[in-house]
Amino acid sequence: MIIADRKPIDDIKNMLSPYKKxxxxxxxxCVSVCMTGGEKEVGIxxxxxxxxxxxxxxxxxxxxxxxxxxxxREYIEPLSEKFEAADIxxxxxxxxxxxYMAEVFPRHMVLPAINTTFYGTTVSEGEWxxxxxxxxxxxxxxxxxxxxxxxxxxGLYNGPCGGTDxxxxxxxxxxxxxxxxxxxxxKDLGKLDMIGTFIPPRSWxxxxxxxxxxxxxxxxxx
Amino acid sequence: xxxxxxxxxxxxxxxFCAYTAADLAGSMRLEYPSTVRIIQxxxxxxxxxxxxxxxxxxxxxxxxxxx
Numbered sequence: 001m002i003i004a005d006r007k008p009i010d011d012i013k014n015m016l017s018p019y020k021k022x023x024x025x026x027x028x029x030c031v032s033v034c035m036t037g038g039e040k041e042v043g044i045x046x047x048x049x050x051x052x053x054x055x056x057x058x059x060x061x062x063x064x065x066x067x068x069x070x071x072x073r074e075y076i077e078p079l080s081e082k083f084e085a086a087d088i089x090x091x092x093x094x095x096x097x098x099x100y101m102a103e104v105f106p107r108h109m110v111l112p113a114i115n116t117t118f119y120g121t122t123v124s125e126g127e128w129x130x131x132x133x134x135x136x137x138x139x140x141x142x143x144x145x146x147x148x149x150x151x152x153x154x155g156l157y158n159g160p161c162g163g164t165d166x167x168x169x170x171x172x173x174x175x176x177x178x179x180x181x182x183x184x185x186x187k188d189l190g191k192l193d194m195i196g197t198f199i200p201p202r203s204w205x206x207x208x209x210x211x212x213x214x215x216x217x218x219x220x221x222x
Numbered sequence: 223x224x225x226x227x228x229x230x231x232x233x234x235x236x237x238f239c240a241y242t243a244a245d246l247a248g249s250m251r252l253e254y255p256s257t258v259r260i261i262q263x264x265x266x267x268x269x270x271x272x273x274x275x276x277x278x279x280x281x282x283x284x285x286x287x288x289x
Contacts, residue, residue: 044271047272047275047276048275051275051278051279054279
């Protein structure tokens with residue numbers, strides 16, 4: 001899922017300062033699961049803003065809504081009446097949702113309440129870790145299901161490097177060395193011979209180096 | 223802050239312990255400030271950050287959870 005962090009309240013306050021009628025829109029998918037921009041977090045932000053409005057006499061009128069997904073038009077379009085009634089929209093979705101809401105309603109400005117950070121997973125209650133970099137050319141079959149692009153600090157395709165230290169990365173003792181994990185998993189699964197397989201330099205065209213990416217399936221297009 | 227300031231306090235109380243204590247206080251004719259407003263819950267574990275924020279939003283100076 002996409003992981004995100006809420007922006008500091010002062011940043012949010014400054015963005016909203018020129019406006020009166022504010023619509024906060026949450027997203028019921030990734031940012032709900034990582035507890036940044038779901039229905040509950042919309043409620044918390046709305047409450048904080050009402051308190052600020054009262055204390056600082058801002059006169060804000062805050063309304064709230066949370067839709068299933070902000071990255072799909074069919075969920076966004078039913079918000080049209082609420083968009084019309086608001087001076088400004090603030091989205092608690094990832095960067096995709098924020099942009100797509102602005103695209104669906106081009107006459108409205110949509111502000112971000114959160115910072116989108118990475119593709120990750122919940123490793124324990126309250127902790128999320130990066131697992132995928134969306135690089136467009138997956139090598140997980142060669143690296144025992146551990147991504148060297150997202151999880152090796154240097155993104156090495158052939159490792160470990162000289163900076164591995166008792167299973168930790170040289171950049172931080174809190175960080176597991178991805179290639180140490182890859183080596184151990186190869187060993188556990190009896191595939192240690194794979195560690196010697198050279199992974200050649202790749203083309204990064206499938207990553208952002210080729211510009212914004214798109215996917216088209218002609219058979220599904222109308 | 224003036225000395226006669228009397229804070230409005232919302233008390234979230236568990237039905238089975240803290241609320242019962244407040245009930246007993248009533249039976250014993252013990253007084254507590256009228257600015258304390260008690261909200262009975264089936265369990266203080268029900269309290270969520272949204273409840274606390276709502277209390278402040280509606281003018282409470284403090285909130286306490288007892289259970």
